[in-house]
Amino acid sequence: MSTVVAYAATKPxxxxxxxxxxxxxxxxxxxxxxxxxxxxxxxxxxxxxxxVAAGISLAGAAPTAVSTVAGTATLQLVTGIQVTIETSxxxxxxxxxxxxxxxxxxxxxxxxxLAAFDLGFDLSQWLST
Numbered sequence: 001m002s003t004v005v006a007y008a009a010t011k012p013x014x015x016x017x018x019x020x021x022x023x024x025x026x027x028x029x030x031x032x033x034x035x036x037x038x039x040x041x042x043x044x045x046x047x048x049x050x051x052v053a054a055g056i057s058l059a060g061a062a063p064t065a066v067s068t069v070a071g072t073a074t075l076q077l078v079t080g081i082q083v084t085i086e087t088s089x090x091x092x093x094x095x096x097x098x099x100x101x102x103x104x105x106x107x108x109x110x111x112x113x114l115a116a117f118d119l120g121f122d123l124s125q126w127l128s129t
Contacts, residue, residue: 020108025082025090027055033106035085041109042066044083045075045096050106056081058097066096073100083112091115 018037022044023030031054033046051058061076075096082090085108093112098104 020086022106022108022112023084024050024054024056025084029055035106035108037113038107039110039113041107042111043077043096043107043109044081044093044112045098045107045109047102047104047106048097048099049101051078051097056095056097058099061097064096073098075099085112085116088116 020035020037021032022035023032024046031050033050035044048058056078058076058078061078063074064077065072065074075098077094077096079094080092081095082092083095084090091112093115
């Protein structure tokens with residue numbers, strides 16, 4: 001049995017890069033972000049300004065070292081954030097928040113994509129340490 005996922009708000013690639021609309025839904029006012037789809041990233045990654053706009057508190061966030069193409073960085077891991085991607089059902093995912101005031105675009109990583117497609121994989125052992 002195959003599954004077909006059809007997005008109502010499909011947009012063409014921009015500069016040969018896939019982008020997706022991700023809506024952060026942790027509070028009263030949802031915030032929509034244009035995220036670069038990055039299957040090499042583990043998590044949804046946003047900057048602190050977007051986290052504040054969405055009402056995401058970093059008070060209980062865990063500092064997490066991540067490896068990037070440019071080296072290593074410490075981001076804040078926030079668990080249990082509700083989001084939608086391209087008008088999918090509401091998903092609960094963990095996110096990384098970059099507090100360095102970086103201007104990098106938000107990234108839609110693998111855990112968000114797999115949650116959106118709900119392929120039935122056990123993701124508990126997929127993240128590297």
